[in-house]
Amino acid sequence: MHLNDLIREAYDRLKKRVRRTELIYSHYYTEKLGLPLYFKCENLQRTGSFKIRGALNFMTAQPREALANGVITASAGNHAQGVAFAADLLGVKATVYMPEITPPQKVQSTRDYGADVVLVGRNFDEACEAALAAQSSSGALFVHPFDDELVMAGQGTIALEILEELPDVRNLIIPVGGGGLISGMASVLREKAPHIRIIGVESVAAPSMSASFAAGKPVEKPVAVTLADGIAVKRPGRLTVPVIRDCVNEIVLVQEEDIALAIVSLLEKTKILVEGAGAVTLAAVLNTEILDLQGKTVCLLSGGNIDVKTISQVVERGLIAGGRYLKLTVELDDHPGALASLAENIAATRANIFHITHDRRSKSLAIGRTDVSLELETRGYEHIKEIVSYLEGRGYNLTVM
Numbered sequence: 001m002h003l004n005d006l007i008r009e010a011y012d013r014l015k016k017r018v019r020r021t022e023l024i025y026s027h028y029y030t031e032k033l034g035l036p037l038y039f040k041c042e043n044l045q046r047t048g049s050f051k052i053r054g055a056l057n058f059m060t061a062q063p064r065e066a067l068a069n070g071v072i073t074a075s076a077g078n079h080a081q082g083v084a085f086a087a088d089l090l091g092v093k094a095t096v097y098m099p100e101i102t103p104p105q106k107v108q109s110t111r112d113y114g115a116d117v118v119l120v121g122r123n124f125d126e127a128c129e130a131a132l133a134a135q136s137s138s139g140a141l142f143v144h145p146f147d148d149e150l151v152m153a154g155q156g157t158i159a160l161e162i163l164e165e166l167p168d169v170r171n172l173i174i175p176v177g178g179g180g181l182i183s184g185m186a187s188v189l190r191e192k193a194p195h196i197r198i199i200g201v202e203s204v205a206a207p208s209m210s211a212s213f214a215a216g217k218p219v220e221k222p223v224a225v226t227l228a229d230g231i232a233v234k235r236p237g238r239l240t241v242p243v244i245r246d247c248v249n250e251i252v253l254v255q256e257e258d259i260a261l262a263i264v265s266l267l268e269k270t271k272i273l274v275e276g277a278g279a280v281t282l283a284a285v286l287n288t289e290i291l292d293l294q295g296k297t298v299c300l301l302s303g304g305n306i307d308v309k310t311i312s313q314v315v316e317r318g319l320i321a322g323g324r325y326l327k328l329t330v331e332l333d334d335h336p337g338a339l340a341s342l343a344e345n346i347a348a349t350r351a352n353i354f355h356i357t358h359d360r361r362s363k364s365l366a367i368g369r370t371d372v373s374l375e376l377e378t379r380g381y382e383h384i385k386e387i388v389s390y391l392e393g394r395g396y397n398l399t400v401m
Contacts, residue, residue: 003243006153007188010057011160017060017089018053019045021158023165023298028269033285036296038169040162043274043304047081048109049230050155050302051145054180055082057154058143059090067092069139074098074128076229077106078277078303079145084113095140097131099123103229105307123223125234146180147237156184162298163193170295173281175302176200176209176251177231179240185300186247199291200244200251201280203259206232210251212241227259227276227314230303252290257321258283264318266301275306276314323381326351327373327401330391334370342372345394349387352377373401 022041029037042050059071070093073083080096087094094115098107099122110117118134121127124145135142144151158181162169172189174182186198202209205226211219220235244251259276262283266272281299284290306314319325332338339356346353355375378384384400391398 003149003153003156003184003187004191006149007156007160007184010053010150010153011157013060014053014057014154014157017056020161021045023162024270026270029282029285035285035293037285038166038296038298039270039272040158040298040300041272042158043272043278043301047078047085047113048303048305049078049082049278050158050181050300051075051078051082052085053082053157054146054148054151054154054184055079055143056086056089057157058148058150059083059086059092061150062141066141069141070094071143072097072131072135072138072140073143073145074124074131075145076124076127076232077102077110078230078305079143080106080110080115080117081113081305083143084110084115088114093140095131095134095138097121097127097134099127101225101229103305103307103310106305109305123234124232125223146178146233147239148180149239152180152184152187152240152243154184155181156188158300159185159188163189166296166298167193168296169193169196169298171197171199171293171297173199173201173284173291173297173299175228175231175277175280175300176202176244177206177236177277178233179209179236179244181300181302182248183237183240183243187243190247198248199284200248201284202231202251202253203228203276203280204253204255206234207253208233209236209241209244210253212236213244213248213251216245217241227256227263227310228280230275230277230305231280252284254280254283254287254290257317258287260314260317261321262286262318263306263314264322267315272301273304273306273311274301275303278303323384324378325354326376326378326384326387328376328388328398329371329373329401330396330398332370332372339372342396345391345396346374346376346387349383349390350379351383351387
C-alpha cells in the first residue's frame with residue numbers, strides 16, 4: 001500500500017485516540033516578522049509530543065498475536081512516552097531503551113506510563129543498537145522511532161489536520177531528526193497541496209539529515225550535545241530519506257543559541273513552552289539570514305517535554321543570546337565605598353544587578369585590589385554597548401564574560 005493511503009487510514013484510526021492539536025495564529029510574530037505566522041502545537045498533544053501518533057498507529061495496526069510478547073523500542077524520550085502510552089492502552093508490556101543522558105523528566109514520564117526503562121549508551125543510536133539486540137532474544141515487537149511506514153503514516157496525519165484548517169498555507173517548517181515526521185507530512189502534502197514549500201530544520205549539532213538530503217542517501221554524522229536532543233540522530237532512516245529527497249524543498253541548520261532564544265521567546269511572548277527539538281522551527285524563521293519567506297507560514301512545535309533544570313539553563317542562554325543578560329568582571333580598589341560607587345554607576349546606565357561576587361584571591365591581582373563579578377539584566381545589545389562604554393569612560397577596567 002502506498003504511504004499516502006496508509007496516512008489516510010491512520011487519520012481515521014487515530015482521530016478518536018489522539019488530540020487534534022491547536023493551530024494558533026500568532027499576532028506578535030506576525031507583526032514582528034511581517035509574515036502571517038501560525039503554530040501547530042503538538043507540544044500540547046497527549047504525552048507532550050507528536051510521537052504518540054506514529055507509535056499508536058503502528059501498534060493498533062498490528063494483529064493481536066504480534067503483540068503477545070510485548071513491544072520494545074529505543075528513544076531519546078518522546079517516542080518512548082508514545083510507545084509506553086500505546087502499550088498501556090492496549091494492555092501489552094513495553095520496554096524502552098534510552099540514552100544515559102536522557103533528561104530525567106522524560107525517563108520518569110515513560111515509567112509513569114508503565115514501561116520498563118533501560119538506560120544505555122551515549123546517544124540514541126547506541127540505545128537503539130542495544131534495543132535491537134534485546135529484541136532478537138525476547139521475541140518482543142520492535143517499534144522503530146521513525147524508519148517504518150506505519151510510524152511515518154501516523155506522523156503524516158498532522159499535515160491533513162493543517163490542510164483542513166489552513167488550505168492556503170504557503171510554507172510549512174518541520175523539525176527533522178530521523179525523518180519520520182517530515183517524510184510522512186511531506187508525502188501527503190505533495191499529493192494534496194504541491195504548492196506548499198516544505199522546509200526541514202536540524203540543529204548544527206546533529207546534521208545527518210542535511211548531509212543525507214544532499215547525498216540522496218542515508219549519511220552518518222557525529223552528534224554533539226544539543227538542546228534539541230529529540231532530533232539528535234547520527235543516521236536517518238533508510239525509508240525516510242528517499243521520501244524527503246523527493247518531497248521536501250530544503251533542509252536548514254540552526255545554532256544552539258538560536259534554539260535557546262526561540263524557547264525563551266515562545267515562553268515570554270506566547271506563553272507556549274516547548275523543548276529544544278520543538279523550537280528549531282521558530283529558530284529558523286527568526287533568523288532571516290536562513291529563510292526568506294512569504295505568505296502564510298506554519299511552524300510545527302513538535303514537543304514540549306522539557307525538564308525544569310534544562311529550562312533554567314535555556315532561559316539564561318536565551319537571555320544572553322537576546323542581549324538581555326550581561327556578565328562582566330570589574331577590577332576595583334579594595335576599600336570602603338568602591339563597590340557602592342560601582343553600583344551607582346551601573347544604576348546610571350539603567351541596568352539591573354542580578355548577582356554580585358567578590359574575588360580577592362586571584363594570583364593576578366595586586367595587593368589591595370579585588371575582582372567583582374556582576375550579572376546584569378539588560379535591554380538588548382545596544383544597551384550592553386552603552387553600559388560597557390559608560391563604565392570604561394569612568395576608568396573601570398572590565399572584562400565582558
